[in-house]
Amino acid sequence: MLLKFPTNFLWGAATSSYQIEGAANIDGKGKSIWDTFSHTPGKIKNDENGDIAADHYHLFKEDIKLMADIKMSAYRFSIAWARIYPEGKGSLNQKGIDFYNKLIDELLNKDIKPLVTLYHWDLPQKLQDDGGWSNRDTSKIFCDYATTFVKKFSDRVNFISTLNEPAVFSIHGHADGYMAPGISDKNIFFSSIHNINLAHGYAIQSMRSIKPNLELGCVLNLSPSLPCSNSDEDTKATKIFDMYWNRAFLDPMYTGSYPAALEYKLKKYIQNDDLKNIHQKCDYIGLNHYQHSRVKADKDYLLGARVAYKDERPFGLDNQEELTSMGWEIAPNAYYDQIMELKNKYNNPNIYLTENGCAYSDKIEKDGSINDVKRIDYLKKYLSAVKKSIDHGAKIKGYMAWSLLDNFEWALGFEKRFGLIHVDFNNLKRTPKNSFYFYKNIIQENGFES
Ligand code: GCO
Secondary structure, X not given: XXXXXXXXXXXXXXXXXXXXXXXXXXXXXXXXXXXXXXXXXXXXXXXOOOOOOOOHHXXXXXXXXXXXXXXXXXXXXXXXXXXXXXXXXOOOOHHHXXXXXXXXXXXXXXXXXXXXXXXXXXXXXXXXXXXXXXXXXXXXXXXXXXXXXXXXXXXXXXXXEEXXXXXXXXXXXXXXXXXXXXXXOHXXXXXXXXXXXXXXXXXXXXXXXXXXXXXXXXXXEOOOEEEOOOOHHHHHHHHHHHHHHHHOOHHHHHOOOOOHHHHHHHOOOOOOOHHHHHOOOOOEEEEEOOOOEEEEEOOOOOOOEEEOOOOOOOOXXXXXXXXXXXXXXXXXXXXXXXXXXXXXXXXXXXXXXXXXXXOOOOXXXXXXXXXXXXXXXXXXXXXXXXXXXXXOOOEEXXXXXXXXXXOOOXXXXXXXXXXXXXXXXXXXXXXXXXXXXXXXXXXHHOEEEO
16 A cells, blocks of 8 residues: 655654764864763773764765755754864864854755754763763753854754753663763762753753744654563553653653652752743654663662663563564554654644664675665554554654664664665765665655555
């Protein structure tokens, strides 16, 4: 059956600065917490780092040409804060501004809409040295950075997201320490949650005051949380996990209040008009989604709850269930359920699907092609779920495949390949995979045969 998407539906791909740009120490860029973390032995698989990554910094024109070749209508990317403000604040780095001017101008020359994320985890190290997100001043400094971005680029960029996945970088950066800055401390974690929410609110207010018709919002990782057993401990842990993973940012940003249990934990950080400052009019929710969260109680975890490991197979899940190379389930029903929860419980917002995709180890055939049939199948299943949600009233405005290019998958390094385009990290050669050409047909037809 032919699944047709709405007219003007945006089809594109997503990346992030630290994962693809490289050029980590040139043209005046300051250090970020991911430069520090990736150069800390033992933090990243094979001790890899993003010093070169996919070298998008030098190869962006080639990458944009590939996007234009298949008529992508949008490209979601993030700004490396430390390229603009090497120390997070104070003096500007003109070479950093020049890079993003060239990138944005090239996109516009090719009729590709820039979807900019201001913060995709790479906090300037100097700000971390002053406490990072646990320092309330960082919220205002982020606002100044956002204000500068709008003043320099909003003549050409209309779509701006404040943050990427605040739950991920607050939890993994400050509760379990799995990601930069690698901290595990309850007070730092709780104060960071609140200051990150404040940063979003201050930035939206300031950007809106400069240019009222910008399309502004936040990109959130949201997934239905399910206990991985029917024990009381796992059931209780699932409620706790859901509060931190799904509600800690969505609720204050989009409804104006924290979940009661969380507000109690944050109360010593919350000052007078904070919730009013956080709850600003947003034009959309950016949804990043991959699978359910299968939750397990774990007293050794600061949250007392974590995502189940692959071998902690959730009850009721057929052990034949296929997993991607991340060990993630292929569960398009979870995507549908998550979208419909936003529609039904969060006032039917405009939703941009800002990340979705799968990692598989891709094989290069003798003729140089990459026949990634599993990724094509994944796209069909997940986009069918998207179409079903649209048919049931969800206001989905676009889909950004994660990811345009194979890239640096954080603590897992370069092994996990999410790209529609293969990158040989030894010589930086780009090879479009068959899923890239399948995506070309989807864009051409504005849909596909399910
Ligand atoms: C995230 C990040 C991306 C990841 C992708 C695969 O969603 O975690 O935004 O940077 O690389 O999701 O894990």
